[in-house]
Amino acid sequence: MIAFFMEVIGIIILALLVYWHWKSNNVQKSPLSKFYFIGLTSKLLLGVGVGLLYTFFYQGGDTFALFHDAQFLTDLGKNQPKEYINFIFCRPYHYPEHIQSQLMKSNASTSIFCIVLSLINFLTNSNYWISGAYLSVFSFIGIWKYIDILKQKYPQLNYSLIIPYFILPSFAFWSSGIIKESISMGLIFLSIGYLLQIIYYRKSYYKGVSIIFISLLLLLQIKFYYFLFIILLIGLNSFMLYNDKKERSIDIKQTTIFLLGIGSIVMILPYLHYHFDYHRVLNTIQLNYVKLYDASKEGTAIYLPYLDGSWLGLLKSLPFAIIGAFELTNLFSDKNTFQTISIFENLGTIVLLIYTSTLFFKSPKIKKRPFLKWTLLLSIVLTLLFIGLLGIASPNLGSLNRYKILFISTLIHISFMIIDNNKKSYI
DSSP states (O other): OHHHHHHHHHHHHHHHHHHHHHHHTTGGGSTTGGGHHHHHHHHHHHHHHHHHIIIIISSSOHHHHHHHHHHHHHHHHHHOHHHHHHHHTSOTTOOOHHHHTTOSSOSHHHHHHHHHHHHHHHHHTTOHHHHHHHHHHHHHHHHHHHHHHHHHHOTTOOHHHHIIIIISHHHHHHTSSSSHHHHHHHHHHHHHHHHHHHHHHOOSHHHHHHHHHHHHHHHHHHOHHHHHHHHHHHHHHHHHHHHHHHTOSOOHHHHHHHHHHHHHHHHHHHHHOGGGOTTTHHHHHHHHHHHHHHHSOTTSBOOOTTOSSSHHHHHHHHHHHHHHHTTGGGTTSOOOHHHHHHHHHHHHHHHHHHHHHHHHHHOHHHHTOHHHHHHHHHHHHHHHHHHHHHHHHOOBHHHHHHHTHHHHHHHHHHHHHHHHHHHOOOO
């Protein structure tokens, strides 16, 4: 009876959180307000869908392993609070062995995720479905912040705000429920949303900077490759769009500052995260590829014959990894329902990107704006590069479809932004 009462309290707190978000963000005045509860409801239902998929189709897997570890930490917090607090504040990769050894997922990124989930479990009495709803709501809040700010600033944006984040099957599904991608999407879009709010409206500066810092810090630990992608994409777009706005040719001073900034990021990466260490990165990628490829069934992983642990082998493998990540080599093989949906999504992304890029570069207005052209081109190249690197490091197509949701949604987002700016249609 007490357990049921605690779960009800957890649901009430979640409902109050949604109500607070609705009121504090003046959602009723947003141009996208009619999509708020539709999007939120779909997120909650898809979060349940993740649990059902792993229950009946996979019969176990990541979501339940992560929840098991979080539940263990929650119980630790109840029974041995000092041990729990010590675990929370340990440095990544330096967790107490007697605790880490009891976790099903023992790497640092999952430990950080499970710490966050364990805190949620205190509110939900470790109920899987209610805890999953909290993560789905957080993911939705982050995405909403981003699309709402863009809609206010650029009212012509339309399809590009809804389709990539609520209709695109892989993103809509895998950014919900108890998985690391769910909390990662919330962190990413919440931080970008506040960054845009600071840039466009010069308000909520201290609150925004604090949220951005905490979000990116958590993202670095939970999904380090998402962190690197976002930092590079924001830096690249900021530089290009700043120069495009000034309507000038290349500024040597600004370009030098930009290149020095990129160089500084490259230099400090090894100090930010274990996996960015340049001395071990090639070996780590090679070992990870071999382990995951060997563990995959025939035809369910990307085959990379040139990957040999060298930089040259990595470069040779990139084109094959990109093609493999889009599953272009599996078009005519036997597929289940999920694989069929994934292939159609990948093909649709490629066709749409080619079509919209052609529209973009043929536009008379764009021909006079070289920085804007380079913004599009380099954003696409950077996104494809990360898809390729992810395809090498994680060649199993099932897992890869989940891991690459940020990159596929970015390509779809770019494509529909071009369409929106051509049609000038309004919601």
